[in-house]
Amino acid sequence: MTGWTASQLPDLTGKTVLITGGGRGLGLVTARELGRAGARVVLAVRDVSGARSVDFDVRRLDVADLDAVRDFAGSWSGALDVLINNAGVMDIPASRTAQGLDVQTATNYFGPYVLTNLLLPHLTDRVVTVTSQLHRTGKVSLDDLDWRSRRYSRMGAYEASKLAVVQFSLELQRRLEAAGSPVRSVLAHPGIARTALAAHSRSNVINRLRFLTNDAEQGARPILYAATQDVPGNAYVGPGGFGGLKGYPALGRPSKAGRDTAAAAALWAATATLTDAGQRVGWTTAASRIRPSR
Structure with missing residues (x-):
């Protein structure tokens, strides 16, 4: 039996999908x-x-620029069926955004957190956030989400940001369910994809493990599956082969840390404080205005 591919996508006529970072790589194939x-x-x-x-x-x-994120979300009009938080950076040197935030963490986590919350009143179906199997080795420091007190680690920041989005999805789904919303939050990861995101990594994992990697077409399949198929809230979709690295899309399971509900709730609160999202987003208002599923 063959596995699921993009040729099996349903008819999406009339649906609106927003993809961040869709100019190349996985995002462009998905689009x-x-x-x-x-x-x-x-x-x-x-x-x-x-x-x-x-x-x-x-x-x-630029999802790392939270002022730009707020302006973008504020200019959105009409229903949005699917939001795909795909934009990301990996293993980059330490640098700061216009708001003084760590660029890698802001791109991969803070920006999607704020963008998702601000677009909730428009969403009708689901949020798909792209993570990585490297979330399994990530460590989130609630006291230093922005890498100010610790020595900056290029890969450590990446891994932590990908664990953060896993916990974000968990808490977002809990909040959506508590609000009685039909919108669901799901996760997708591409295994190891041969795209520009990882090609420059100093770990050189793409070249050393090429036989275990996916091209952009294969890597986009889990994202497409998560965005269009009937998966449960907080589903974790990735390649179904060995180690979740290759293969056709399948439902998997995040790390134990990624399934920690108390840690996810604490991360949400810490992020709201750091990004000023507690006041600027206003979860209760946003959740109560979510449009019913069409």
């Missing part, structure tokens, strides 16, 4: 396939000029 299935695809990218050749609604958004 292409969703568009082929009839969806209206909006790409939110940092470099608009680099995405002009694609036939989608392309808008500028």
Whole structure:
């Protein structure tokens, strides 16, 4: 029996999907396939000029810049069926955003956290957040989410940010259910994908383990599956083969830390304080205004 591929996507005519970081790699493949299935695809990218050749609604958004995230979300109008938090960076040197936040953590976690919360009033179906199997070795420090007190670690920051989004999805799903919302939060990971994200990594894992890696087409399958198939809230979708590295999309299980409900709730509260999202987002208001599923 063959596994699931993009050729099995349902008819998405009339659906609107927003993909962050969709100008290349996994995001671009995801956008292409969703568009082929009839969806209206909006790409939110940092470099608009680099995405002009694609036939989608392309808008500028640097998810690491929380002011830009707020402006982008504030300008959104109409229903949004699926939000795919795909934008990410990996193993980059220490640097700070306009708000003084760690760029790697802001791109991979703070930005998606704020963007998702602000777009909740428009969402009708689901939020898909892209994580990594490397979340399993991540350690989240609630006292230093922004890497100010500790010595900065390029891969440590990446791993922590990917664990943070796993815990974020867990707490988001809990809150959605408590609010009686039909919207669900799900996770997807590509295994090890041969894209520009990891190609520059000093660990050189792509070259050393090439036989265990996926190209962009294969790596996008779990994202497409998570975005379109009937999966439960807080599902963890990735390649179903050995170690979750290769294979067709399948439901898996995050790490024990990723399933820690108390840690997820504490992370949410700490993030709200750090990003000023507690006042700027206002969860109760956002959750109560979520549109019913169409």
